[in-house]
Amino acid sequence: MLILGLETSCDETAAAVVADGAVIRSNIIASQAALHRRFGGVVPELASRKHVERLLPVLDDALRESGVGLEQIDAVAVTRGPGLVGALTVGVAAAKALAVARGLPLIAVNHLEGHIYAGFLAAPDLTFPLLALIVSGAHADLVRMRGHGRYEVLGRSRDDAAGEAFDKVARAMGLGYPGGPALDRLAEQGDPTAVLLPLPMADESLEFSFSGVKTAALRILRAGQGDARLQADLSAALRRVVVEVLVRKTLRAAHTLEADTIVVAGGVAANSLLRRQMALRCEEEGLRLVIPPPILCTDNAAMIAAAGYHRLILGERSPLTIGAESDLPLQ
Ligand code: KG4
Ligand code: ZN
Numbered sequence: 004m005l006i007l008g009l010e011t012s013c014d015e016t017a018a019a020v021v022a023d024g025a026v027i028r029s030n031i032i033a034s035q036a037a038l039h040r041r042f043g044g045v046v047p048e049l050a051s052r053k054h055v056e057r058l059l060p061v062l063d064d065a066l067r068e069s070g071v072g073l074e075q076i077d078a079v080a081v082t083r084g085p086g087l088v089g090a091l092t093v094g095v096a097a098a099k100a101l102a103v104a105r106g107l108p109l110i111a112v113n114h115l116e117g118h119i120y121a122g123f124l125a126a127p128d129l130t131f132p133l134l135a136l137i138v139s140g141a142h143a144d145l146v147r148m149r150g151h152g153r154y155e156v157l158g159r160s161r162d163d164a165a166g167e168a169f170d171k172v173a174r175a176m177g178l179g180y181p182g183g184p185a186l187d188r189l190a191e192q193g194d195p196t197a198v199l200l201p202l203p204m205a206d207e208s209l210e211f212s213f214s215g216v217k218t219a220a221l222r223i224l225r226a227g228q229g230d231a232r233l234q235a236d237l238s239a240a241l242r243r244v245v246v247e248v249l250v251r252k253t254l255r256a257a258h259t260l261e262a263d264t265i266v267v268a269g270g271v272a273a274n275s276l277l278r279r280q281m282a283l284r285c286e287e288e289g290l291r292l293v294i295p296p297p298i299l300c301t302d303n304a305a306m307i308a309a310a311g312y313h314r315l316i317l318g319e320r321s322p323l324t325i326g327a328e329s330d331l332p333l334q
Pocket of ligand 1: 013138139140141142165166167169170181182183184187269270271272273274275300301302
């Protein structure tokens with residue numbers, strides 16, 4: 004079964020064709036990062052306009068590269084939320100138009116479930132129950148999944164997302180937008196013990212909070228007045244405490260819930276220390292770990308097509324009356 008996926012929730016215009024929720028036939032991503040960089044963050048109105056401009060060419064590329072014609076597509080899956088409403092609307096409108104024009108089922112997908120389903124693209128033999136850590140520019144959520152489409156949110160960030168904390172500190176260092184990947188690289192050259200940062204919300208709960216450690220890092224940065232050594236050390240220290248708390252709480256949840264499979268997804272799952280530490284600790288504890296390759300961690304439409312496939316198999320169809328939702332709980 005061939006699913007066409009569309010994703011326009013933030014600043015990536017993406018289209019993909021995925022077979023049976025597992026085999027990527029094409030995965031086209033047009034990033035708008037260069038457009039938003041000079042503003043230091045995503046400008047919603049510019050993002051929407053760019054999606055309008057790029058979605059059809061990206062869709063054409065996805066079909067061409069897959070070698071599949073529109074007439075062979077079995078369903079259209081699209082991100083409905085959460086995200087920027089104007090940006091989401093572009094993808095939702097396009098998906099509805101395709102569904103009507105070709106008489107195809109329309110499947111609305113939650114962006115966060117999309118991130119989890121990148122795990123199924125990386126490891127189609129994934130089994131339930133599983134525990135997913137979704138860490139992105141907007142989220143830090145721990146989710147238990149007992150079956151396809153069955154989500155239970157165990158904890159989330161009370162304030163800043165993990166990626167947001169990285170991006171804001173990176174921006175103050177002049178590392179550009181989005182700064183997470185640049186901070187990750189700079190951290191490789193720093194000494195994580197040279198700067199003291201508190202572990203963010205290292206309590207027994209499964210909730211996260213990254214705003215305090217972000218503010219502490221910004222304060223140290225300001226006091227250091229652009230010292231290059233300090234920037235590298237601070238990047239290393241921030242990355243270390245954020246990763247430590249993410250790993251610690253994910254493993255604690257796995258123990259408590261007796262889940263033996265962990266999926267780490269979302270843009271921050273591309274972080275090199277998070278990947279290393281998760282791998283190390285899961286191996287020590289005998290847990291199965293799936294972290295998709297970085298290109299499937301950041302926003303893409305293949306993950307949306309994969310999630311859409313499983314909803315389709317469950318018999319779900321979305322009505323043409325659906326709209327974009329900026330806040331959309333996982334359910
Ligand atoms: O999932 P994503 O592409 O978009 C959202 O749904 O938010 O995640 C983007 C986030 C940004 O905050 C970006 O800085 C972060 O993922 N990110 C990273 C890395 N690569 C992307 N953060 C830390 N280290 C990385 N290597
Ligand atoms: Zn995302």
